Amino acid sequence: MTDLPQRVAVVAGGSSGIGLATVSSLLEQNIKVAFFGQSSEHVVSAKEKLSVRAGAGNILARTLEVTERSQIVRFFDEVASLWAMPDILVYSAGISPKGPCGATPFVEVSPEEWQLVQAVNVTGAMLCCQAVLPHMIEQGFGRIVLVGSVAGRTIPRIAGAAYVTSKSALSGLTRVLVANSAGHDITVNLVAPGRIATDMAGPPDSETNRAALARIPVGRLGKPYDVAAAIRFLVSESAGFINGATLDVNGGEFAPL
Template sequence: MTAADTAGRTPTAAVVTGADSGIGRAVAVRLAAQGMDVGITWHTDEVGAERTAAEVRGHGRRAVVARLDLTDLPKAADVIDSMADDLGRIDVLVNNAGTGTSTPFLDLTLDTVREVLDVDLVGPFLCSQRAARRMVAQGGGGRIVNVTSVHEHQPRVGAAPYCAAKGGLGLLTQVMALELAEHGITVNAVAPGEIATPMTGQEDQDVRRTPRPGVPVGRPGDAREVAAVIAFLASEEASYVTGASWAVDGGMLRMGPMAGSHLEDDAWRRP
C-alpha cells in the first residue's frame, strides 16, 4: 500500500494538548472554525480548558475536555485513546503541551531535566504513537503537528533541557514523517518565537504595541498567527508537506534567539 492509497479524507476530529490557553486555545478554535470536533487537554487550568471548549462549541463543533499530566508516563498517553473514542476517530494531533526552565546549566537538578524531557519530548512521542496507531487502523491518513520552538534550531542560555527536548522533538518529527508517510500521515513541526501567551506573561495583549527591537518585524507574535500555520498543516491543502519545521518567529532565527529577545534598540538595522 502506498501513501496515495491512504490519503484523501477531510479531517473531522482533532486533539490539541495544552489547549487551555495561548497557542493551544487558538489552535483548537481555529480547527473548530475549519469544521473539526476537538479534544482539549489541560494540566492545571480546567477553567481555561472549559473556556476553550465553549469557543469550539460556538463554532457548532463538539468539544471534549480531559486532564493530561505528561509527567505521569506512560499512563498519560491513555488520554489520546479515550478522546479518540469520545470523538469517534482522530484525524489530527497537535502536540502543544510543554514546559521549560530558566536555570543555569551548572545548577540543574536531574529531576528538573527529567520533567522537561518527559513533558516536551517523551510525552509527545507517546501521544503521537497512540494517535498514529489509531490513524493507521481507521484509514484515511492523518496529520501530526509538533509545536517545538525556535530553540529547536538555536540555543538559549538557561534552557538546556528545554533546548535538548525541542531539538529532539524536531528530529523525532523528521523520523516520524519518514515512517508514517506510507500510511498517508504527515508530520511537521511548528517552531514559534516569542508569542504573546501566559508563558510569556502577555496573553491578550496587543502585540503591535509591544516593541521588540531585536525581532525583524519589531514585535512579538500573536497566538492566532501560530494557529493559522498549524491549521494549514492540519488541512488537506498541506497533503504534500511533511518532515518540515515551520518557524513562526517574525524573523527571530535570522537574528539568533538571544539577540532577538535582548537587543534594546534598532541600531542593527543600519549598516
C-alpha cells in the same frame, strides 16, 4: 479545510496560549476537537468559552498529566468512543521552568528539572503519537504537528537548557515519525514559534520581551493565532506534500539559510 468535514483533532496543551488558539482555529474549520491541559481552571474556562462559539458537541476537554501513559491512553479511548480516533494531532503541551532571575543556569539544572521537562515536552509527544499513528496508518490519512521553538533552532537567548534540549529533540522525533508513516498519506511537521505573547512569555512590556522585540524585523511580538494559522495550514489536505518540514514562525528573528 472545508474539504475535511467532521475530521477529529486532538490538541495537547489546548487550554491556553498557542494550543488554545489552535483549538479555536480548528473548530472554525468544522473539525471536532478534543484537547487537554494540566490546569483544571484553564481547561474549564477554555471549554466554556469555546462551547459558546462552536457548540459543546464539537468539543471534548479534559484535565490530565501528559507524563502519565495510562491517562493518555484513557483520553484517546474516550475520544474514539465519543467520535472516532483522531485524524489530526497537534502537540503543543510544554513547560519552561524559570525562577525570579529567569531560566536555571546550566550548571545548576537539577536532574529533577531536566527529567520533568523532557517528560512533558518530549515523552508526552511520543505517547500521543503512539496513540494515533496506528489508526492513521490503517485509514491511510493523518496529520501530526509538533510545536517546537526557536530556542531549539539556534543559540538560545532566554530559555533554559532542559527546554532547549527538549525542543531540539522534537526535530528528531519528527524525522522518526516521517520514516515510520511512509506510504500512508500521513504528514508530520514541526512548527517553531519565536517570541509569542503568551502567559509563558510574561508581560509584553518586560525587559526580556522588549529586548526580543528589538530583534524581530516585523516589529511586534507574535500572537498565538500567528502560530495557529500555520498549524491549520499544515493539517489541511492542501499541505499534503509538506512532510518532515520545520516551519519557523518568528517574524524574521531567525531566518536560516
